[in-house]
Amino acid sequence: MIPFLDLKSINAQYRDELIAATTRxxxxxWYIQGQEVSNFEQEFADYCGAKHCxxxxxxxxxxxxxxxxxxxxxxxxxxxxxxxxxxTYIASILAITENRLKPVLVEPDERTFNLxxxxxxxxxxxxxxxxxxxxxxxxxxxxxxxxALAEEHDLLVLEDAAQAHGASxxxxxxxxxxxxxxxxxxxxxNLGALGDAGAVTTNDEVLAHTIRALGNYGSHKKYENxxxxxxxxxxxxxxAMLRVKLxxxxxxxxxxxxxxxxxxxxxxxPAIQLPYCTDDDYHVWHLxxxxxxHRESLQALLHESGIxxxxxxxxxxxxxxxxxxxxxxxxxxxxGIHNQVLSLPIGPTIPKDDVSSIIEVCNSWTA
Ligand SMILES: *Cc1c(COP(=O)(O)O)cnc(C)c1O
Numbered sequence: 001m002i003p004f005l006d007l008k009s010i011n012a013q014y015r016d017e018l019i020a021a022t023t024r025x026x027x028x029x030w031y032i033q034g035q036e037v038s039n040f041e042q043e044f045a046d047y048c049g050a051k052h053c054x055x056x057x058x059x060x061x062x063x064x065x066x067x068x069x070x071x072x073x074x075x076x077x078x079x080x081x082x083x084x085x086x087x088t089y090i091a092s093i094l095a096i097t098e099n100r101l102k103p104v105l106v107e108p109d110e111r112t113f114n115l116x117x118x119x120x121x122x123x124x125x126x127x128x129x130x131x132x133x134x135x136x137x138x139x140x141x142x143x144x145x146x147x148a149l150a151e152e153h154d155l156l157v158l159e160d161a162a163q164a165h166g167a168s169x170x171x172x173x174x175x176x177x178x179x180x181x182x183x184x185x186x187x188x189x190n191l192g193a194l195g196d197a198g199a200v201t202t203n204d205e206v207l208a209h210t211i212r213a214l215g216n217y218g219s220h221k222k223y224e225n226x227x228x229x230x231x232x233x234x235x236x237x238x239x240a241m242l243r244v245k246l247x248x249x250x251x252x253x254x255x256x257x258x259x260x261x262x263x264x265x266x267x268x269x270p271a272i273q274l275p276y277c278t279d280d281d282y283h284v285w286h287l288x289x290x291x292x293x294h295r296e297s298l299q300a301l302l303h304e305s306g307i308x309x310x311x312x313x314x315x316x317x318x319x320x321x322x323x324x325x326x327x328x329x330x331x332x333x334x335x336g337i338h339n340q341v342l343s344l345p346i347g348p349t350i351p352k353d354d355v356s357s358i359i360e361v362c363n364s365w366t367a
Pocket of ligand 1: 034058059060061088089091093134160162163183184186196197198
């Protein structure tokens with residue numbers, strides 16, 4: 001069986017170092033808001049090229065707390081519109097609605113599945129106050145154009161970088177383009193903890209302080225509460241795991257890029273549409289997503305051949321029960337994507353032979 005993502009083998013590579021880091025935390029007697037977290041925050045901010053990094057409990061909180069902080073700072077208010085591509089993972093949308101802001105779902109670029117600045121421009125109204133740009137599957141949204149559009153209309157830009165640690169455009173990394181960025185370190189992400197974890201990066205010091213306070217009961221100083229905050233902190237033990245894994249991230253991305261290159265060269269079946277990427281982008285291939293009109297048949301053949309595949313994602317947010325009041329909204333491009341995409345195995349440890357077998361099965365398939 002070729003698993004979709006072999007998390008066990010990924011973490012096994014660093015087993016000794018992870019155990020040493022765990023031991024260090026256990027023996028320190030300090031488990032929340034200590035040296036591991038502050039060191040990781042500094043290291044990850046440096047990695048992204050951002051001034052500040054604030055560790056939080058998960059990626060959803062990173063997005064939710066950033067929008068919440070902008071509300072506390074008077075930059076957003078209830079009902080303000082946030083432009084967001086419709087074909088995202090539900091967390092992006094939840095962060096908006098949790099803050100009583102209004103998601104304005106737009107169709108993505110048909111080639112990259114990312115936010116299209118021209119389509120976004122047409123969705124701007126006097127109530128538009130922010131753009132949530134998602135770097136889907138590891139490829140960055142066109143940030144230079146998005147930032148120019150935002151500047152023109154005085155909009156805030158939040159990057160959802162949960163799938164794109166280390167991705168860049170013109171050597172400038174995700175997490176350093178928008179006014180802030182939310183990262184997830186869910187175990188299956190390109191930089192994964194051994195449990196839930198997340199972070200925000202930003203160059204805005206006031207925003208950084210506000211998010212830090214909001215995630216710590218609204219307190220910036222022990223027993224003094226500025227806001228009605230929540231408890232969303234990065235644990236020392238997860239920060240210690242992430243510090244080990246951050247050291248190998250560049251290497252792991254390199255392996256993903258090599259695998260992607262094999263797929264892009266090797267899969268020649270005309271019934272399978274390969275992912276599109278431009279030369280300016282440093283794509284980190286969180287997912288390798290192909291498109292086909294006959295997904296079930298391709299997935300079935302791969303399954304029979306012992307190859308696990310997944311669909312990211314089968315149901316778009318506007319078709320979810322959670323947002324039943326949007327069900328009338330017609331977003332044909334988004335719906336087409338959700339009906340046709342299939343994610344092939346990719347990861348930092350998948351052997352070349354496995355990739356070759358997957359390519360062979362893909363090329364032998366007739367719809
Ligand atoms: C994983 C993910 C999130 C949420 O991260 P969690 O850590 O699971 O809360 C948000 N947005 C996108 C695009 C994701 O892939």
